[in-house]
Amino acid sequence: MSGDGQRHGHETQVPHATLRGYLTGFVLSVILTAIPFWLVMGGGLDNNTTIAVILGLGAAQIVVHMVYFLHMDAQAEGGWTLMSFLFTATLILIVLAGSIWIMYHLHKNTHAVPTPVETRNMP
Amino acid sequence: MSEVTANAEQPAFYLREEHHPENGTMLGFWLYLMSDSLIFAILFATYAVLGTSYAGGPGPTELFDLPLVAVNTSLLLLSSITYGFVMIEMQHRRLNLMLLWLTVTGVLGAGFVAIELNEFAHLIAEGAGPGRSAFLSSFFTLVGTHGLHVSFGILWLVTLIVQLKRCGINEAMRRRVACLSLFWHFLDIVWIGVFTFVYLMGVLR
Numbered sequence: 001m002s003g004d005g006q007r008h009g010h011e012t013q014v015p016h017a018t019l020r021g022y023l024t025g026f027v028l029s030v031i032l033t034a035i036p037f038w039l040v041m042g043g044g045l046d047n048n049t050t051i052a053v054i055l056g057l058g059a060a061q062i063v064v065h066m067v068y069f070l071h072m073d074a075q076a077e078g079g080w081t082l083m084s085f086l087f088t089a090t091l092i093l094i095v096l097a098g099s100i101w102i103m104y105h106l107h108k109n110t111h112a113v114p115t116p117v118e119t120r121n122m123p
Numbered sequence: 124m125s126e127v128t129a130n131a132e133q134p135a136f137y138l139r140e141e142h143h144p145e146n147g148t149m150l151g152f153w154l155y156l157m158s159d160s161l162i163f164a165i166l167f168a169t170y171a172v173l174g175t176s177y178a179g180g181p182g183p184t185e186l187f188d189l190p191l192v193a194v195n196t197s198l199l200l201l202s203s204i205t206y207g208f209v210m211i212e213m214q215h216r217r218l219n220l221m222l223l224w225l226t227v228t229g230v231l232g233a234g235f236v237a238i239e240l241n242e243f244a245h246l247i248a249e250g251a252g253p254g255r256s257a258f259l260s261s262f263f264t265l266v267g268t269h270g271l272h273v274s275f276g277i278l279w280l281v282t283l284i285v286q287l288k289r290c291g292i293n294e295a296m297r298r299r300v301a302c303l304s305l306f307w308h309f310l311d312i313v314w315i316g317v318f319t320f321v322y323l324m325g326v327l328r
Binding site (some may be wrong): 016017018019022023025026029030033036037040041047050051054055057058061062065066069070077080081084085087088091092095096099100103 | 149150153154157158160161164165167168169171172189190193196197200203204207208210211214305308309311312315316318319320323324326327328
């Protein structure tokens with residue numbers, strides 16, 4: 001806590017926003033939103049490529065929003081903002097990837113649940 | 124700390140002034156957003172697992188209206204930049220412009236909620252309500268939770284407009300406006316996940 005932190009005292013430290021920053025973020029977001037919609041509504045790529053591209057662009061847009069709109073950086077709140085974010089991101093990754101992975105395998109291994117009639121006719 | 128004790132005649136073991144952690148509210152609110160994103164992560168995971176269980180009912184291709192989703196996405200994105208203008212006017216301490224941009228943000232947000240409610244009403248009228256299939260249950264829960272967040276954001280925004288008119292731009296108001304800024308941009312980030320993962324990928328499947 002030196003210099004900068006002392007000077008502001010108890011005043012809320014709202015990150016300094018600039019018009020330029022917001023406009024950059026906005027233009028990038030518009031581009032990163034328009035491409036996926038255009039790809040899905042009229043693009044000629046095959047499905048798997050399109051899914052990979054729109055997921056990538058979605059992730060990129062999330063980063064753009066965090067940097068330009070949420071003003072995230074490694075120094076904010078003595079690093080606690082970033083630390084709590086990384087912790088949450090790890091949890092989200094575990095929850096999402098874990099659920100999809102496990103349930104996909106469960107689905108694949110049990111997808112042909114026999115009906116009672118079929119069970120009766122089983123050898 | 125060490126300077127204080129060194130200069131005092133007797134060592135001071137407590138602070139006479141009440142000690143507020145610097146900027147504690149902002150960090151606390153950030154932690155709330157992190158926990159809120161866990162809620163959304165769970166709803167996204169649920170949708171990922173149940174999103175293809177149609178129970179013989181209609182799927183995303185028949186139900187989703189992408190041009191409408193594009194309009195909705197634009198409204199929310201525009202409201203993000205207009206809230207950015209609120210923050211910039213607050214730095215310049217221009218109350219009237221702040222109120223103007225807050226109102227514009229609120230109107231855009233209300234447009235978003237109105238379109239979403241309209242979409243829900245259409246789906247339910249077509250017999251594709253949340254009770255129809257596991258896919259629709261998880262869809263309504265995820266998108267509805269986001270819509271509910273936006274609605275509460277609008278309520279908060281209206282409260283801020285009233286408070287700003289009453290007390291002007293003081294320290295407490297700056298903190299509240301900054302918290303809503305985080306909340307509002309956070310909801311836009313969740314919406315990126317929704318339109319990519321639910322709507323666009325749903326139509327592709």
